Amino acid sequence: MIKENLKHMISNIESASGKSFEDSEIKLIAITKNHPIDCIIEAIDSGVTDIGENRVQELTKKMDELDSLGYNDKVNYHMVGSLQTNKVRQIIGKVKLIHSLDRISLAKEIEKRAKANDLVQDVLIQVNVSKEETKSGFYINEVKGFIEEIKDYEHIKVKGLMTMAPHFDNPEETSEVFRKLKNLFEDISTLEYNILDMEYLSMGMTNDYEVAVREGSNMVRIGTGIFGEREY
Numbered sequence: 001m002i003k004e005n006l007k008h009m010i011s012n013i014e015s016a017s018g019k020s021f022e023d024s025e026i027k028l029i030a031i032t033k034n035h036p037i038d039c040i041i042e043a044i045d046s047g048v049t050d051i052g053e054n055r056v057q058e059l060t061k062k063m064d065e066l067d068s069l070g071y072n073d074k075v076n077y078h079m080v081g082s083l084q085t086n087k088v089r090q091i092i093g094k095v096k097l098i099h100s101l102d103r104i105s106l107a108k109e110i111e112k113r114a115k116a117n118d119l120v121q122d123v124l125i126q127v128n129v130s131k132e133e134t135k136s137g138f139y140i141n142e143v144k145g146f147i148e149e150i151k152d153y154e155h156i157k158v159k160g161l162m163t164m165a166p167h168f169d170n171p172e173e174t175s176e177v178f179r180k181l182k183n184l185f186e187d188i189s190t191l192e193y194n195i196l197d198m199e200y201l202s203m204g205m206t207n208d209y210e211v212a213v214r215e216g217s218n219m220v221r222i223g224t225g226i227f228g229e230r231e232y
């Protein structure tokens with residue numbers, strides 16, 4: 001099932017981008033939260049190279065399990081959920097990308113822990129495009145000011161932006177959210193700060209990844225579409 005689902009996702013991504021998956025250079029992050037290790041292994045064996053979790057505890061547990069099974073070299077880890085400051089040290093340097101940099105106190109902690117480990121941590125700034133109260137992230141008009149505040153940090157690299165779009169019944173409204181983030185991405189890409197190395201625009205989940213890809217996403221985060229419904 002997982003293998004077929006993946007094929008299906010990839011062919012939809014190809015249709016939305018108008019390119020082969022390889023040429024599109026779109027990264028597919030398989031979101032494995034609430035799915036057991038054998039499903040994750042099946043996904044990796046079917047070609048998944050990047051997996052994401054939204055809770056530190058579950059992420060580190062799965063990392064340990066995959067490590068003991070000899071899978072650690074085959075996969076990159078992504079932290080996609082809101083990150084408590086006191087948990088940063090558990091994942092620093094172990095994840096390829098933190099998608100959820102959403103406040104200055106978190107930036108300070110990541111900088112401090114990365115420095116202590118003598119490494120540079122790649123992150124994405126999370127943006128709350130539609131200003132939903134239930135979602136975290138900077139508002140669009142706050143992002144440049146935030147970058148200004150952290151621009152001299154030497155142990156963080158801002159690799160791009162991430163957002164979660166609200167659920168709209170009308171895909172055109174979803175498009176607008178993604179388009180706004182793409183514009184902000186282009187805008188920030190013109191800034192010349194050492195902390196910036198704008199490469200990834202992480203937007204699109206199971207419900208809206210095709211819209212996101214059409215609007216310029218190059219990193220989609222898909223859970224349900226690959227693994228089926230989560231059981232809570």
Ligand SMILES: *Cc1c(COP(=O)(O)O)cnc(C)c1O
Pocket residue numbers: 031033054080081164205206207221222223224225
């Ligand atoms: C759960 C989650 C996803 C994947 O959601 P699906 O709808 O299952 O594809 C993507 N991004 C984040 C931040 C998530 O928490």
